[in-house]
Amino acid sequence: MFLASILSLILYVVLSVFAIVPARGKAKTKLLKWTGVMFLLLFIFGVMLDYLVLLPLTAINILFANIVMAALGLILIYLIMIANTSVGTKRKNKNTTDTSEEGFGVNKRFGILAIVFLVILILAVPTTLIVNISALGSTYKSIPKKAEEEAKPMDKEETPITVSPEFARNKIQKSMSSVPNTQFYDLGKLQVQKVGEDIVYIAPVEFTGFWKWIRGKETEGYFRISATNVNAQPQFVEKKMSYTNSSYLNKYVDRRIYASYPFHIQIGEPQLEVDEHGKPWYVQTIYRPIGLSNKPDMKNMYAAVVNPVTGMVKKYRVEDAPAFINGTISSELASDENMYFGKYVHGWLNSVFGKRDVKIPNESGTETHVTPIFNEDGDMLYFTDMASPKKNIDSALGYTLINARTGELTYYNGKKNNGIMDSKGAKEIVNKEFPEKKWRGSMPILYNIDGNSTWVVNVLDPNGLFKKYAYIKADDADFVVFGDNAKETLEAYRLQLAQDPGNVEATGGSNLKSREGTVSRLLVTNQKNGQAVQFILKGDKTIYTVSAGAEPLAIFMEKGDKVKFKANIRDNSIGLVEEIKISGLTD
Known part of the structure; x- marks a missing residue:
């Protein structure tokens, strides 16, 4: 855990020896004493920095941690050398002895150290940039992906829409009074999940600060609310949890994962998922980077699962995690995967200059620019539509669905539906429909309904309360059907399609x-x-x-x-x- 600090301190010792060796007599003794004190202080600082920052132990991170520590050590050594010279100067002044030569020696030795450090810094920065850029192509190639022209039409029994997380959070916030010692807590991150046959949002209660954690020690549980029924009410489930996202010191979930897997990079905030018995678990996506870079290998992703009662951590390959976990791939990683897939299809240079076949993920998603949905098999997928990198073009090039357990990306290229609007355009249609009420579109998802690309959008008021559903024909901005009920709106939209x-x-x-x-x-x-x-x-x-x-x-x-x-x-x-x-x- 403290490897970065230990390597930095070795570097500090080397710098110290370079400063001390030329000294003589009492001056050397004083330098040895003060460098020892500074060594101890620097070690304590390094350990505290490791503990607080939780820097993954990758080649690039260790390099820059050492550069920071070297810069700090360099400053401390210079101060020690100057202080020692100043003391010697005062004593020799009493004997009217000239010490300019000694001061010149100090500055000369420090100048050599500074030049060495500057050279290392100049070499390190471009080297790390080149390493990371060269790894982008490998990350793109590692994405498990396939392309299809068109999604299969929606089944006639399927009602596609889910409640937007903004609306669900709003309803849960109004039920916070049901939590014991509610003054200690606030609502944590919402996570959509399929529990049994129900698609629900799970949201833990989290501490509001350090002193509330000191007083409370454990959180009280989590909320559960339907993600498909706008009339459903939240249910609070009492489950004491000691290891959470809002706990401190060794009870902090990220720190528990880091202590077990310091060479892995964590991506996103750990999310709470519940098993078939209602027991909560924190789930975090982690990975070992490609080579010397910090970029992920999408074929080698892992999920760290934390028991929030005992703090026990277990690592699984994402596809081998317990079946109750829907999202071993976090929304943050899914968003990054879309970026790697869209921008770096022909490498980094093309993403900057030529931009051939480049696609930019839109940012209309509900969770870190992606929107979770469920298919007919009960699998959770992350949806994102892709737009052109050229500005002022609001048509979608296609969309992606990323399997939340395997990371497999399916790109629907929209060749059979050229010219369809993107998610931003769908939201704008809703926003312009109710300007006086300031209602707005939320959570746009593109479906293939009876062979027609269709945007399904939640309509929310300024307070995040649900008002209507909007079904918008993606290639015709004037073909819009609004309704209060998901199933009835779907059938009304199908009737309009049948009459067209x-x-x-x-x-x-x-x-x-x-x-x-x-x-x-x-x-x-x-x-x-x-x-x-x-x-x-x-x-x-x-x-x-x-x-x-x-x-x-x-x-x-x-x-x-x-x-x-x-x-x-x-x-x-x-x-x-x-x-x-x-x-x-x-x-």
């Missing part, structure tokens, strides 16, 4: 079903892309929609016509007709 002739090919992955019968009611509607006919059959309450673009003669249908067609029928009694035969018109 431009979406006649949007099958949503459902099988086409054959239908025939007699038209009992019909309505011709004008759409911006043309006309559409909505009709129902006798004995069938399903509303069928056929676009005039798919069958121009459909606008001449009348009540009583016999029809035979194939349609994509949804569970909300809406059918999108793709092939139709109308008796007397098309046959």
Whole structure:
């Protein structure tokens, strides 16, 4: 743990010997005594610095720790040498002896030391920059990644939206009075997690300061609230925890991890996750850097899991961690992974000058620029849309989903949906819709709904309270559906899609079903892309929609016509007709 300090002190001894050897008699004795005192003080300072800063023991960190300690040691040695010379000068002045030569010797020796130190510093800074820059390509190559043109359409049973963390935090803050000794605590970092079949936010209560920690010693537990139901209320779970993010000294979670794995770099703040029995655990992503750099090898990532009661730490490969942990890859690392993937596809030089194929991650995410979501298999993924490095272009180049347990990155390049707006544009649409109320868009997520790229956005008031959902067609800023309920808004959006002739090919992955019968009611509607006919059959309450673009003669249908067609029928009694035969018109 104190390796950096020990190496620095070895350097200090070398500097001290260089200063002391030329001295003679009592002057050498005094120098030895004072350098010993300074050595002890410097050792104490180094140990305290290691303890407080928790500097990972990597090659670059140790180098710069030694440079700092060398600079401090150099100053102390000079002060000792000058003080010793001053004492000698006063004594010799009584005997009218000239000491200018001795003072010149001190300055000369110190000048040599200063030049050596300056040379080391001049060499160290560019060397570390070059080492880190050269490792960027290796980090990019180490990312487990794949590319796809388009995400598969959302399942018809799936309701995509989750409650925004701002809204969840707001509701939990109002329930803090349920915490014993609530004056000691504040709300910690929210972490979304799947517990059983429920997707929930977990938020620990944390100490508000050092003296509150001294008084309380243990935190009282954590809050749990649904991440999919805006009407759910937070539940406080009493679980005493001694080792937390807000504890001090050896009870600090980061320090426990550092003590066990000082050669690993921690990234992000440890997050609280709970197992199937409701027991909390702190989880932190750690890694050993590539070569002499501080850059991560994305194929060799680890999770440090801390028991908050005993302080016991255990390390796992991210994919081998206990099954209850959804996020062995932290949101901070996922954000960095997006940056490595987007900027350094052709190396550092290209990211600065040519910028060929460079993609910049947007910063609209809810957790360190990424947004956690869950797929149909229950896996947590981090979502981020990618934009062009060129300014004043608000279209998305694609988006990434990073598996929160393995770090695997899937890039959806959007080739089938060129020209879709990015997350910033989606939020702006919501912001402009309610200017007088100052409602704003939050947590934009891009979904493939029935073959259409769609932004799903939470609408919040200035206090972070949920107001509405917004479904925005990503390639059409005017196609927006607002609603109060996630499922109902989704179905209303699908109905709008079904009525839009431009979406006649949007099958949503459902099988086409054959239908025939007699038209009992019909309505011709004008759409911006043309006309559409909505009709129902006798004995069938399903509303069928056929676009005039798919069958121009459909606008001449009348009540009583016999029809035979194939349609994509949804569970909300809406059918999108793709092939139709109308008796007397098309046959």
